[in-house]
Amino acid sequence: MLQIPFIRDHKDLALAGLQKRNLANADVMLNQVLHLDQQRRATQAELDEVLARQNAKAKEIGLLLKSGQTQATEAAKAETGDLKLLSKGLAEDLAIIEQDLQNVLVTIPNIPHSSVPAGRSADDNEVVLEWGDKPVLPATAQPHWELIKKYGPGGGPLIDFDLGNKITGAGFPVYRGKGARIQRAMINFFLDEALAAGYVEIQPPILVNEDSGFGTGQLPDKEGQMYYANEDKLYLIPTSEVPITNLYRDVIVADADLPIKNTAYTPCFRREAGSWGAHVRGLNRLHQFDKVELVRIEKPENSYQALEEMSLHVQGLLQKLELPYRVLRLCGGDMGFTSALTYDMEVWSAAQGRWLEVSSVSNVETYQANRLKLRYRADRNAGPQGAGKPQLLHTLNGSALALPRILASILENNQTPEGIRIPSVLVPYCGFEMIS
């Protein structure tokens, strides 16, 4: 959520930023915010003044009562009726204005960082770098959804979509034998790498309440994309970014505790409503998948340095897995709602002949922190006035990594007549060198 003082002071910047996202009615929305904010302040000033008079009157009555002036007391009481009516009306007005203001504010996405290129779609993303050589496969090479039909226990599939379909539905695959073991291997590898990079491992709940969904920006923006347990009003997480970041909701972090670097493995659940069709075969798009996530909480002045570190961390993983990849800087039109700057990492899937997004690393600056009320106290010894006012922190998140498309790439890129070669870095975790 954008900060109102920012819009008030830098409307031109906000507008230019939102236009980079091709937000058609940005100007209208910003003007609405400013107008409602103006109304809010005026109404609140008026209300505060009436309440102050009420408080004074009440105090006066208390004193009169104490001195036993019954008549004067009754007279004073009679005067409070009008004030009460007035304040009640103003309070109602204020509540409506605040609600309207909130309603507009939550529909405005984050302002893109100055380095974000303008653009409408994925075609306009900027390729930052490419790493590795794309493998040249023989003509007989198969996409992963064919490869997974073999190599499973008892000659069955490694990953069974039909079985998943039977017990749950489409997009919920069953991993079997070495298919299951390589999943576990990747999770452990990714977590160990995060630990080595100084991240603290967290195991969060995978259902969250409405406040958490709001805090990280899934609600109300992506309401329909999350599974919802109606009876208990809980959402299945679409990413562990949600519970991990919400750990710090309503928290004022001590200066000494920054930065905060957390990592978590969780399954992720996405309804992917409306996104099925071409290019979603096999592991390319699932309703349930596993992911190791990085979440960082940083002081504003350090957050872009942290973003680069996260990008390098993810790239390190891909290099160790020997997967050719490229890094994209997303354009304004392709960037997520909450993000100020996003790098996507895409792995080359040889048999499909296309890039697959396996990680998305974002700095959302204060956008989530403003909803979360996640702040820190600037240096207590800064000046003679002592402690500064609490300031919003920056939050960052990134996948490191999402498993299914990594697995798809390994299967396709490393296929040989003898079977699938496991990247050497995963062998100690798997306990086998080939899927055959």
Added chain:
RNA sequence: GGAGAGAUGCCUGAGUGGCCGAAAGGAACAGUUUGCUAAACUGUCGUACUGGCAACGGUACCGAGGGUUCGAAUCCCUCUCUCUCCGCCA
């Protein structure tokens, strides 16, 4: 799921209608004393909105939401959560 108790500031904890944004202690921070550490002493020590150049004011918040009252941390109602006992159970 049943019965009972409770929810106050960073923590402990006092506060049953006005003098309470809230005692006291602890922690933390700054300073004084000190060869160092410790101790002692002094001071600071909630958040948000809002007015003001500032000094300094106003308003709201004592789990959440309603209500009673001139006035609510304090009384009433609803909800949420925590604890204890019972039941069920990985």
